[in-house]
Amino acid sequence: MAAVVLAVAIVPGRAAASPSPLTTPEASHGKPVCQVRDDRLTEISGMVATTTGFVVVNDSADEEPRRRIFFLDANCAVVRTVRYPSRPRDTEDLAVDADGTLWVADIGDNDRTRQTVALWKLSPRSDRPVLHRMTYPDGPHDAEALLIAGDGRPIIVTKQGGAAGLYTPTVDLKPGATVPLKRVGQVRLPRTTTRNPFSFLGRAVVTGAATAPDRRRVVLRTYADAFEFDVVNGDVITALTTGTPRITPLPDEPQGESITYSRDGQFLLTVSETADQPPGTKPTILRYPVPAITPPSARAVTGTPTAAATGRSPDDRERTSLSGVAAVVGLGLLVVGVVGAARLRRSRQR
Template identity: 55%
Template sequence: MSDLMWDERAGGIVAVVLPASGTVTIMRWWVAVVVVLAGVVALPAPAGAAGRHRVCQVRDDRLTELSGLAATGSGYVVVNDGSDLASHRKIFYLNAGCAVVRTLSYPSRPRDTEDLGIARDGTLWVADIGDNDAERGTVGLWRLAPGARAPVLYRLSYPDGAHDAEALLIAPSGTPIIVTKSVAAAGVYVPVRPPTAGRTTPLRRVGRVALPVTTTSNPFSFAGRLVITGGAVSPDGRFAVLRTYADAFEFDVSGGDVVAAVTAGRPRAVAMPDEPQGESVAYTTDGTALLTVSEGSDPVILRYPLPGRLAVASPSATRAPPSSARPSAPESARVAAAGHDKDVISFGAILTGAILVVGALFLILIGALRRRR
């Protein structure tokens, strides 16, 4: 497998190490790297990091691979990503001080839980969608209705082959939306019908997300700005956020159409520099700030305020449906033409001139990132 060497001061990739048996020479990889990077014009690091502060630190040996986070009225809900330890494969409830107060087991073994979200009716969705090697025939969503004793598994299948994904968005309608971890332009997928337990529901591709480029520092340098690792929708349904290892990008949602917002809207960037391995993002229950947590031992929940944002009441804290409630119809597939201003540079525009060689670079980047869940 190929390895990368990164140097932030040098602007990214400084060396590519290939196995001795590789059929592609270092020179050919360097050509691909130079061509792509020559066309990249990075935006300055966005504002936002200056106001962040530590909320609390998680001190539990079971919580070392945190990949999903949601806020509740009394604390937080978190999940690890794929783990070989049964003690880690649970839904964990934390109090306001980040101490574990309750756990909930899955009725069967999940494969790779990467994100979670709470719908407006209080339903918890856990996204079992990780697939580092892109080999799964189906992915899963675990649905925990208010008052239920165990989550229910819904299996889903992509229309165009396996994908690795780490981001889940729950639309105001209750529709789950999966955003893949594809390099450059992530795919956006929704179920073709309300998911049903006991059978596989097809997914439908409804668009793609092309995020702006920044220079925000992070442990993975250039590669860390290329992939989406988490997502969330605000409690009032008016905003949606997607994050990379370096930044969060918030979109305005009109009429509850989250798909249109993330595929055609212009995002506002919030810098999240130098998080150890940031894979989670959530809104506070009043919608005035973003919360994040990284993988690793004794992780810290961080809070990033959203200036000028008015506090809202969390719908999930005020009403909850019977446990038999079903998810709503799929989110709209309407995707308007993207209208980014001139100062926002999408990945699609940046990589157009290097399309013939960019595949080779992506293989290197993916190989490096897959070793980091």
């Protein structure tokens, strides 16, 4: 299980942004699709939908039977597994590119001690994932979300409060080589009030991501909500750094870290980890309708939220204010207590 750990930084001489709070549209719980009954799959951290079912990965490499890519049928039964040729560190997300290649994001780093992170590439009709190593330009980061840009570049979205960092490789990935990453931007998610096990901290960190089948939309999720951005000409970075997302509440999911689109693009699919839930609890894939796209003429042009029925967020522009500084300082003071509580829930070392 990934601990809820936030990185908070205060830049001297500049106040932090203070986004306007957003009252979450009335939330409805997801509709169950199927239940995953395989005992090896209690910490599902990444998922993609296929024409015949789903592909999932655990976020734990501690136990050998879990170190696999799992292929499920439409009823969530395991029909195939693919083993890694060497032991992964902390696999956290799955992405699929336009030609059907699977990318497993081995990018988790709760303690921020990893010198490199990795992506495992599994080509269609292959049974052997290929390892590609990368290194951050500014020190270790914990991350749980991966997207693939229109040009095929992987995009790592870090897990931290305030603004999540966006990182891409500086050159093409090469097996056996370590490729430097570069920071290409950051994404700030609007505030919501959606219920979740981690309260306001659970609404602040990105735990998963996915690209729509038509490649024209991407979605980021937290423990509480899904934020869908429109993508123009495959430019995912611009979409995340300048776009205004549509919001789908994902209320009360036990440990929500996975998200993907249905194959027709009409639904968002999620699944939670269940390792710390009551005995007998099984992961259940849930389905949520994709929010309707608001016509440009109907969108708000000020910093106030649009009508709740649209699911639109406020226009979250950067503002320098004392309230922003106070919010960041308050968040920092609470981080230590939250990290300790999360680690007490599970003492497993990565």
